Amino acid sequence: MAITIRNIEEHYYMIESLKELTNSSVTTKALIKGGYLAVELGQALEDEKAKRQKAEDELNALKETIKSYINSKNALQHALTADLSKTKSS
Template sequence: MAITVRGLEAHQKMTKRLKYLTKKSTLSGALIEGGYAAIRYHDLYIEEQSRAESLETELKRLKGTVDTLISSLQILQEYNHGES
């Protein structure tokens, strides 16, 4: 793995943190475990994104239902006031 001198300190901090997070003592072990973690988290992200889209669609549907209910209620109230 080629690391430029310019980014060496940042890379050292990142690899140290990666070893800590993965509980691996070697860089290669930490990188492999980190790769698997990245894939797992990406899959979770995709699942959550899909769930959020479904919830947003359901929310829009429910909002439309509530808007229709409120509109109908207002029409009924206006109708009842007209009969008084």
């Protein structure tokens, strides 16, 4: 397979960095390896986004649970205080 790169001077530093990143001295190999690397990194990014979203959803559920607990605790304390006030005034 042949790959033609026009204006190679424009892409020189990117290609050299890609060769270094992929441990390849051949431009074509570096480009192909770089493409596979981009696909792998893209998939890893999507996986991490899904994990982050799941963690955020779990955190929000825990926050709601805590909020519900605090509201219930406050309501119970209020009910007990009101009941004690009634008992004392009787």
